[in-house]
Amino acid sequence: MTATSLRLVAHAHTAALRRAVFGAGDDDLDEGGRQAALALVGPGRHATLGRVDVCLTSPSPAAVQTAYAIGLRPTVEAALADCDYAGWAGRSLADVGAREPEALRQWWGTPEAAPHGGESLAALRDRVGGWLDDQLAPGVRIAAVTHPMVVRVAIVHALRLPMAALPRLDVAPLAVVRLSRHGSRWQLQFTAPQVGSGSERRPPG
Structure with missing residues (x-):
């Protein structure tokens, strides 16, 4: 059976992301983020x-x-939206931690909690996991450009990990997570670069 192939790509840096702001993807890429994304493109194909x-x-x-910077022509998918941080949107992690330390601990420690008044991590997992389970296109190679938190919950869902593993997953800007689906099971892939395709060029950082 031909597998479904999925590449989850975390968006590049914004000024807000560098400051660890909730909802940082609502900003435009900063110049460093844009240049880093452009550097990933190899001659004639995506590196x-x-x-x-x-x-x-x-x-x-x-x-x-x-997506455009790395040479792709995307279609917007609402299920790939970032978590709705509601009252925390636009605030930094440091600020929330200083002003609402118990609420922040509750958010990380209790997946069903939404102390900011928006979407809980459990609800985010359900939304992203439902989308992931609907990706049934054997032989089609899909790239999904989204947010670091969305990539994290997708990994948790795909590998059937407990939500307690979520804080231990670190997804950097422009990180690529490769998943393949065989039947009802997702597998995490670790692949070697293809010599001569431009993939031997290391991304910044």
Whole structure:
């Protein structure tokens, strides 16, 4: 059986992301983020992703701009939107931690909690996991450009990890997570670069 191939791509840096702001993807890419994304493109094809048949992206400016910068033509997919942080949107992690330390601990420690008044991590997992389970396109190579938190919950869902593992997953800007689906099971892939395709060029950082 031909597998479904999925590449999850975290959007490039914005000024807000560098400051660890909730909802950082609502900003445009900063110049460093844009240049880093452009540097991933190899001659004649995408240096990191290989062949891409379909590109989907979060509705956010940062995700859409990242997709275009790496040479893809995306279709917006609402299920790939960032978590709704409601009252924390636009605030930094440091600020929330200083002003609402118990609320922040509750948010990380209790997946069903939404102390900011928006979407809980459990609800985010359900939304992203439902989308992931609907990706049934054997032989089609899909790239999904989205947010670091969305990539994290997708990994948790795909590998059937407990939500307690979520804080231990660190997804950097422009990170690429490769998943393949065989039947009802997702597998995490670790692939070697293809010599001569441009993939031997290391991304910044």
